[in-house]
Amino acid sequence: NGMFCTICKDLVDGLENLGEQTAMDYLQDASKELCDQLPYANIQKDCYDYIMTIAQDLLDLLNDQINGDVACTAMTLC
Template identity: 30%
Template sequence: MRTLLLLAAFFTISLSIALPPNMQAGGGLFCTVCTELVKDAETSGEQDVKAYLTKEIKAFCDTTGFLSTTCQAAFNSVVDQLCTYINQKLPPDVCCQKVGLC
């Protein structure tokens, strides 16, 4: 019984470290990255915002190690919406809030 409790405690602690508690709400894991990506996309002069974002998202997510898949999924699921908001000239923080990354 004691071993089971220790194992459960270890498992819970491991998950709390491995899985960030809040990846999306204000100040979430990808909030700062999202706002920087949007700022860069707005000032890049690129005509194809989606291609620019997709390239930059891949480059960033490739640096995140074991979070790479989570990172790609988080950004790829909202890239079309981000493009729409960027084209509407919304501020970066608003763009990222609207897609749920901040």
């Protein structure tokens, strides 16, 4: 869970500073960038695919004014 916890918190930090980009666009771009830092292509793809499967739930939690640490824990990523 450590890897996904770190990625989740990085994504949440970025969501708090959004400009014109929509939250989902940001998540797609940022998760690709973060997952691409992992060592193997298959792990990078699994990372990105997993984040995209939970993206809407994560956004819903954040829209409910839950802070990032709580949201990432609620998603069982931390």
